Amino acid sequence: MAELKLPELAEGVNEAVVSFWHFKEGDSIKEGDEIVEMATDKAAFNVPCKFSGVLKKKAAQEGDTVKVGQTLAIVE
Amino acid sequence: MRYIDLGLSDYKEAYRFQCEISEQVASGTSGNTLIITEHKSVITIGRTGSRNNIFKTEGIEILNTDRGGDVTYHGPGQLTAYPIFKLENEARDIHGFLRFLEEVGIDFLSKYGVEAKARPGLRGIWVKDEKIGSIGIGVKKWVTYHGMAININPDLKFFSFIKPCGINGVKITSLEALLKERVDIEDAKLKLKESFKEIPLLAEAVCKRQ
Numbered sequence: 001m002a003e004l005k006l007p008e009l010a011e012g013v014n015e016a017v018v019s020f021w022h023f024k025e026g027d028s029i030k031e032g033d034e035i036v037e038m039a040t041d042k043a044a045f046n047v048p049c050k051f052s053g054v055l056k057k058k059a060a061q062e063g064d065t066v067k068v069g070q071t072l073a074i075v076e
Numbered sequence: 077m078r079y080i081d082l083g084l085s086d087y088k089e090a091y092r093f094q095c096e097i098s099e100q101v102a103s104g105t106s107g108n109t110l111i112i113t114e115h116k117s118v119i120t121i122g123r124t125g126s127r128n129n130i131f132k133t134e135g136i137e138i139l140n141t142d143r144g145g146d147v148t149y150h151g152p153g154q155l156t157a158y159p160i161f162k163l164e165n166e167a168r169d170i171h172g173f174l175r176f177l178e179e180v181g182i183d184f185l186s187k188y189g190v191e192a193k194a195r196p197g198l199r200g201i202w203v204k205d206e207k208i209g210s211i212g213i214g215v216k217k218w219v220t221y222h223g224m225a226i227n228i229n230p231d232l233k234f235f236s237f238i239k240p241c242g243i244n245g246v247k248i249t250s251l252e253a254l255l256k257e258r259v260d261i262e263d264a265k266l267k268l269k270e271s272f273k274e275i276p277l278l279a280e281a282v283c284k285r286q
Contacts, residue, residue: 010171019123020142034216039123042199043144043170045215 002051003059004073006038006066009045015067016040018060027055029075036072051075078106079269082113084152087139090115094221097160102217110272111158112265115150119238122146122212129239136234143222145199145212146242153230153250153261155268158223167278168218174199174211176277177224181209184226184264184271190254200241201226206249210241228252228264 009016016038023035034046035055053075060066080097082090090113100106119130119138122145129147130138136149150156157180163173178194181201185192185208192203201209201224209226227250235248251259 010169013171017124037123037142039144040170041124041144042122042174042211043213043215044123044142045170046217048217 001056001074001076002053003071004035004047004049004051004075006068006070006072007047008068009038009040009043013040013068015065016045018062018064018066018072019044020062021058022046023055025055025058029053029055038066047072049073049075077273078109080109080111081265082111085113085115087115087118087120087137087141087150090156090158091141094158094160098216098219098221101160101162102219108159108161110269111160112268113156113158114152114154114261115156117149117151117234119147119149122148125242129242130237131239132237134237136237141222143212143214145210146240147238148210148212148225148240149230149234149238150225151230151234154225154227155261155264156223156225157268157272159220159272161220161277163215163218163220170213170215172278173213173220176275177211177213178209179275180268180271181211181224181226183275184268185251187267187271188251188255188259190251198243203249203254206247207240207243208249208251208254226251226268228259228261 019039020037031052035049056076057074059071120141122143125146182192211224213222229252
């Protein structure tokens with residue numbers, strides 16, 4: 001099991017809002033697939049997954065605010 | 077930097093074109109590419125935007141789009157620049173890239189003797205208290221898309237249809253309104269392209285200039 005965390009996006013930016021999940025729980029994911037789009041002020045950023053596996057759990061829903069380093073998804 | 081002038085374009089077609097170029101830049105089959113276009117009239121809503129910020133449309137199409145930011149208007153007389161740039165190493169700073177775009181807009185306007193600035197807490201390009209340029213980006217595979225729009229001589233009435241960028245009471249201006257003389261849009265495209273070449277991409281370098 002691996003946890004995908006929100007990476008650092010920019011200096012001084014500590015959080016971002018989940019704007020769009022590209023995958024559903026249960027979907028297979030390959031390393032490098034962009035699984036979720038996060039929005040900060042004026043920027044929408046797609047987060048690539050660092051592992052291959054099945055998306056077990058979305059740890060945040062669309063509209064939720066997530067801090068840098070906080071878990072976005074669990075991949076197994 | 078490769079440069080593509082799309083002329084007057086339909087927003088959705090230009091979006092598909094951006095996506096194609098973005099994949100090329102991400103895979104390394106193309107280098108950084110700057111697309112400049114004027115769009116046919118359209119109102120777009122960014123990822124943090126609200127339809128409540130659109131008051132009327134008079135038949136103008138409304139589209140949801142995957143850039144950051146709120147509501148904006150695009151139309152003839154406005155230059156929309158889409159830098160499809162790969163962010164590598166220390167340039168992987170998304171807000172650094174937003175600052176880069178502001179610097180490019182400020183540099184471009186200085187070529188016309190207009191002193192523009194960025195405003196703390198409010199993104200975009202401003203001349204005194206009036207907004208002349210808007211920014212909003214997307215990033216896929218550390219390649220940027222979307223970008224910035226600068227008003228050269230659009231019909232400014234369209235901005236009264238919306239609450240631009242969701243900011244209350246914002247006044248929108250254009251280069252022609254400021255200069256009170258005609259500005260050649262083809263010449264403006266070339267000047268904007270030059271500014272993209274002259275301003276350093278690295279956020280750190282941009283910060284040092286400020």
